[in-house]
Amino acid sequence: MASSIPFEQLTGPLVVWLAPVGEAVPVVNVTPAGNWYQLGPTDGEHSIQHVGRLTYFRDNDSRGPVKAVRPDEDVIIRFNLVALTLEDYARVLDDAANIVSAGGPPATKKLPHIRGATPNEYAVLFKGDALSPYGNFPGQYVLPRAVFDDEPQPTYGRDQRAMLACEVHALVDQVVAAADKLGFLIVQTS
Amino acid sequence: MIDTLETVIQYLKSDADLNLLTGGRVAALHKFGDGWPIPSKAVRVRYDGGTPDLDVQAQRARLEISCFGETQLDASKVYGALVNVSRNTLRKRVQTNQGFALLYWLLPLSGPSFLQDVDAGVDLTLVFFEAHVSELDLGG
Numbered sequence: 195m196a197s198s199i200p201f202e203q204l205t206g207p208l209v210v211w212l213a214p215v216g217e218a219v220p221v222v223n224v225t226p227a228g229n230w231y232q233l234g235p236t237d238g239e240h241s242i243q244h245v246g247r248l249t250y251f252r253d254n255d256s257r258g259p260v261k262a263v264r265p266d267e268d269v270i271i272r273f274n275l276v277a278l279t280l281e282d283y284a285r286v287l288d289d290a291a292n293i294v295s296a297g298g299p300p301a302t303k304k305l306p307h308i309r310g311a312t313p314n315e316y317a318v319l320f321k322g323d324a325l326s327p328y329g330n331f332p333g334q335y336v337l338p339r340a341v342f343d344d345e346p347q348p349t350y351g352r353d354q355r356a357m358l359a360c361e362v363h364a365l366v367d368q369v370v371a372a373a374d375k376l377g378f379l380i381v382q383t384s
Numbered sequence: 385m386i387d388t389l390e391t392v393i394q395y396l397k398s399d400a401d402l403n404l405l406t407g408g409r410v411a412a413l414h415k416f417g418d419g420w421p422i423p424s425k426a427v428r429v430r431y432d433g434g435t436p437d438l439d440v441q442a443q444r445a446r447l448e449i450s451c452f453g454e455t456q457l458d459a460s461k462v463y464g465a466l467v468n469v470s471r472n473t474l475r476k477r478v479q480t481n482q483g484f485a486l487l488y489w490l491l492p493l494s495g496p497s498f499l500q501d502v503d504a505g506v507d508l509t510l511v512f513f514e515a516h517v518s519e520l521d522l523g524g
Binding site: 201 | 522
């Protein structure tokens with residue numbers, strides 16, 4: 195008996211890619227190139243949250259809700275980054291352009307802590323080699339415009355690995371098609 | 385129903401590096417003295433319980449995997465090849481006698497332990513894994 199049902203159950207981690215806002219989104223089954231930058235290894239689970247609880251309205255004729263609206267909606271990606279190169283660290287805090295390299299000796303790279311009032315914006319891909327529920331194909335979440343939120347707190351210790359808790363928050367992109375302005379999920383089907 | 389143990393064994397046999405290292409000696413029972421040289425590199429995969437998937441037609445099995453070798457160092461090499469296989473296992477299609485299986489993952493549950501097989505006297509690295517396999521034939 196042939197069945198596609200097994201593929202409908204998605205398993206496996208995703209990979210995070212960043213680029214300047216406006217960078218062309220790669221085809222779903224192609225490894226990003228050009229200005230796309232792959233963030234290093236992550237630890238644990240990756241999640242994408244579709245935020246947007248409804249507000250219900252009632253009238254005097256019934257105790258149940260008669261109308262529902264969604265006053266706010268957000269898309270938030272969360273993961274823990276364990277690659278702590280300054281290039282990765284800087285992108286999470288704000289921008290890799292903040293790194294200052296010096297020839298030394300000793301040669302150094304410096305990452306200022308200050309994040310600034312206005313966060314740097316990125317285009318974000320959340321790619322999975324087996325993210326398609328239609329077969330053994332890849333897929334990707336696309337956020338055309340997003341910022342790093344949260345307050346990362348790398349913690350150092352003898353028996354633990356420091357990591358950056360990352361929260362990528364989508365922003366509305368008015369340049370792309372209206373349906374895609376908070377991003378989209380695209381998967382390969384054949 | 386797709387056989388989980390066969391799926392894992394066939395999948396391990398299909399890995400070029402592990403196959404080269406072990407000479408294709410991957411089975412549910414070891415065959416030392418019955419075709420397998422003593423000692424030699426090999427892999428034995430056995431069921432070891434696990435937590436059943438109650439709602440979906442998939443098997444989540446805990447596996448006891450013995451990585452045999454001529455010495456502890458050789459057993460470690462087989463273990464290393466097994467770990468490499470697990471790093472790349474993500475929803476793999478595997479051919480079995482019951483049809484095409486979908487192996488969602490094959491991941492280690494423990495670190496390695498050095499032991500020796502009592503009967504054959506062959507060094508081995510013991511490790512526990514978990515496999516998640518669809519019960520349904522993918523077809524084609």
